[in-house]
Amino acid sequence: MHGFPGMPAPLARVVETLSGLPGIGPKTALRLGLSLLRKPASEVEEMAAALVDLHRALGFCERCGCFAEQGHCSMCDNVRRERSVICVVEQPVDVLMLERSGHFSGLYHVLHGRLSPVDGVGPDDLRLAALDARVADGGVRELILATSATVDGEATAHFIARRYQGAGVKVSRIARGVPEGGELEYMDEFTLGRALDQRVAWETSP
Numbered sequence: 001m002h003g004f005p006g007m008p009a010p011l012a013r014v015v016e017t018l019s020g021l022p023g024i025g026p027k028t029a030l031r032l033g034l035s036l037l038r039k040p041a042s043e044v045e046e047m048a049a050a051l052v053d054l055h056r057a058l059g060f061c062e063r064c065g066c067f068a069e070q071g072h073c074s075m076c077d078n079v080r081r082e083r084s085v086i087c088v089v090e091q092p093v094d095v096l097m098l099e100r101s102g103h104f105s106g107l108y109h110v111l112h113g114r115l116s117p118v119d120g121v122g123p124d125d126l127r128l129a130a131l132d133a134r135v136a137d138g139g140v141r142e143l144i145l146a147t148s149a150t151v152d153g154e155a156t157a158h159f160i161a162r163r164y165q166g167a168g169v170k171v172s173r174i175a176r177g178v179p180e181g182g183e184l185e186y187m188d189e190f191t192l193g194r195a196l197d198q199r200v201a202w203e204t205s206p
Helices: 009-019 026-038 041-057 092-101 128-136 151-163 189-197
Strands: 082-089 106-110 142-145 170-173
Touching (some): 142 151
Parallel strands (some): 082 106
């Protein structure tokens, strides 16, 4: 237990619990615990109820693996979305980020991870069988690989691309390069290299 001298047991339990969250150490957990202690009891009870409801009401879509409240997510149930294009991502939060852009109207498939031999994560640990089933059902003309630009993310993208060679499905990869408004002097060599490799023709207005 992350204890501090003289810390009351109820506070110590809160610090221990909060310290189990990503990116939160004992000192940060203590500050959060003290902040909760200063809040009105009604606010803390509402927060506790929200956390309990998170597990009771929220799960993952049976089809695509994204966040869902009723078995299927709102995107899979939306008949207006382009069902022949599937964007493959690593985690459900990636879907939220892509949806914020407002530039994609197809469906998603969440792997819930990425290949990582060092961490013991192999193909069977990802939701690839579910993706196989969606492709086998027919109607899918393109898979957009939107895995991260890390070594493991690239390896995952290459593995999936090879997996569907000859399956009659176009496989594409999201572009990597210099972000809008980015200064070249602050870019790393990997980002600049990808930007050069994925250069496009300059379009001039008539």
